[in-house]
Amino acid sequence: xxxSFFSWELIxxxxxxxxxxxxxxxxxxxxxxxxxxxxxxxxxxSGTPLLAIPATVYVNxxxxxxxxxxxxxxxxLVPILIGRPVGAEYSANITFVAFEAAYxxxxxxxxxxSIPRGQVYAGQALGxxxxxxxxxxVLPQAFRNMLPVLLTQTIILFQDTSLVYAIGAYDLxxxxxTAGKIYGRPEEAYLFAAVIYFVxxxxxxxLVKRLQxxxxxxx
Amino acid sequence: MAWDWQVFCRNTxxxxxxxxxxxxxxxxxxxEWMVHxxxxxxxxxxxxxxxxxxxxxLVGTARTLPNSPWLVRLANAWVxxxxxxxxxxxxxxxxxxxxxxxxxxxxxxxxxxxxxxLGFFTSARIAEQVRAGVQALPRGQRYAGMAMGFTTAxxxxxxxxxxxxxxxxxxxxxxxxxxxxxxxxxxxxxxAELTMFAMQAQEETxxxxxxxxxxxxxxxxxxxxxxRVFAFIEKKVQIPGFIVAGGTGGx
Numbered sequence: 129x130x131x132s133f134f135s136w137e138l139i140x141x142x143x144x145x146x147x148x149x150x151x152x153x154x155x156x157x158x159x160x161x162x163x164x165x166x167x168x169x170x171x172x173x174s175g176t177p178l179l180a181i182p183a184t185v186y187v188n189x190x191x192x193x194x195x196x197x198x199x200x201x202x203x204x205l206v207p208i209l210i211g212r213p214v215g216a217e218y219s220a221n222i223t224f225v226a227f228e229a230a231y232x233x234x235x236x237x238x239x240x241x242s243i244p245r246g247q248v249y250a251g252q253a254l255g256x257x258x259x260x261x262x263x264x265x266v267l268p269q270a271f272r273n274m275l276p277v278l279l280t281q282t283i284i285l286f287q288d289t290s291l292v293y294a295i296g297a298y299d300l301x302x303x304x305x306t307a308g309k310i311y312g313r314p315e316e317a318y319l320f321a322a323v324i325y326f327v328x329x330x331x332x333x334x335l336v337k338r339l340q341x342x343x344x345x346x347x
Numbered sequence: 348m349a350w351d352w353q354v355f356c357r358n359t360x361x362x363x364x365x366x367x368x369x370x371x372x373x374x375x376x377x378x379e380w381m382v383h384x385x386x387x388x389x390x391x392x393x394x395x396x397x398x399x400x401x402x403x404x405l406v407g408t409a410r411t412l413p414n415s416p417w418l419v420r421l422a423n424a425w426v427x428x429x430x431x432x433x434x435x436x437x438x439x440x441x442x443x444x445x446x447x448x449x450x451x452x453x454x455x456x457x458x459x460x461x462x463x464x465l466g467f468f469t470s471a472r473i474a475e476q477v478r479a480g481v482q483a484l485p486r487g488q489r490y491a492g493m494a495m496g497f498t499t500a501x502x503x504x505x506x507x508x509x510x511x512x513x514x515x516x517x518x519x520x521x522x523x524x525x526x527x528x529x530x531x532x533x534x535x536x537x538x539a540e541l542t543m544f545a546m547q548a549q550e551e552t553x554x555x556x557x558x559x560x561x562x563x564x565x566x567x568x569x570x571x572x573x574x575r576v577f578a579f580i581e582k583k584v585q586i587p588g589f590i591v592a593g594g595t596g597g598x
Contacts, residue, residue: 194531
């Protein structure tokens with residue numbers, strides 16, 4: 129075990145690029161996933177079979193196959209669908225938004241269902257339309273109730289971004305693997321990767337815990 | 348785009364279509380290869396599940412023990428360690444780093460290293476569920492055990508754990524399905540499981556869509572089977588009047 133080969137040069141040359149991509153992928157997938165996930169949740173709760181059934185099939189379908197397979201699927205299909213070859217990074221962004229939407233939709237569905245019926249009735253009594261009721265009454269409360277769960281899912285999502293290894297996208301893990309190969313120190317690179325992921329995820333979950341205590345609604 | 352399902356009947360070395368989709372002699376068809384790969388996926392998942400449940404139950408129980416603060420801290424550290432590192436990184440460490448650091452592990456086959464990686468990763472999640480299950484029980488259960496003169500071990504064995512495990516069956520079901528899905532990361536260390544098959548067969552045959560569809564269907568089928576098995580167990584071990592299936596009621 130020799131950790132002396134670690135230098136700022138190694139980090140700035142190989143690891144940082146990957147780190148930026150992992151963060152970018154996490155942010156895009158979280159925002160996109162919450163947006164589409166909320167839409168899927170609203171479809172499932174709409175009471176209209178025409179909307180509810182496709183959303184249910186999509187969510188359950190996505191949740192029953194491994195993420196690695198979804199990543200491979202999109203890497204195969206995205207170029208066919210948009211008619212030109214795309215890079216692994218581009219494909220990964222689309223994959224993660226589509227995949228995480230299914231998971232975020234389950235969280236948002238639970239959040240929406242946690243809002244007491246009376247809130248919806250109050251909105252209706254004020255003459256609000258469905259859209260107004262959702263936007264002004266239900267969704268803000270659902271987001272607030274579910275914020276810790278959404279953020280926890282984001283931490284899991286950050287860990288999952290390492291699976292883009294399957295299509296060779298250059299993420300944080302790939303950065304370490306590449307550096308390990310070039311410097312001839314793969315074992316140390318894997319260990320260092322583990323430490324970095326651990327520190328980031330541990331730190332984030334500590335922040336989520338603090339937040340949870342702060343925003344908990346006292347009932 | 349036309350379907351070409353005959354790709355599965357192709358001989359993997361000759362490329363010729365085999366009658367009956369099953370090659371003779373030393374050769375195999377893609378269908379046979381896929382069935383073997385499915386077997387690897389299931390073997391990895393089942394073995395890792397056993398590791399995960401045994402370790403997860405021990406660690407999860409340790410986290411709820413009264414009067415053993417160091418054991419609780421150790422178990423909490425276990426959970427944080429295995430939960431906050433991506434499975435792929437853990438897999439690489441088991442596969443590449445552990446045998447380097449501990450020569451003893453050089454004799455251990457790669458299959459077992461993958462089982463350890465997946466098993467320990469999942470054990471942290473199961474430990475979290477076991478802890479939640481134990482803590483969900485009314486305090487009176489523990490006191491009742493003490494009042495009967497049980498030791499701590501007996502209280503856990505006869506009073507707390509049988510109830511806690513019934514409570515956590517639904518989350519344990521989804522965690523077991525997750526484990527099955529997570530077994531797909533074994534491709535990264537060249538275990539001949541379904542995802543590895545999908546990647547290689549796609550490359551060799553260029554019939555990615557057919558290959559991926561079949562593999563995806565096998566994963567979904569396997570996950571669904573796990574789901575049904577657990578639903579069956581849940582029904583079998585249900586205690587009338589205590590924990591009502593579906594999570595409502597109870598006491």
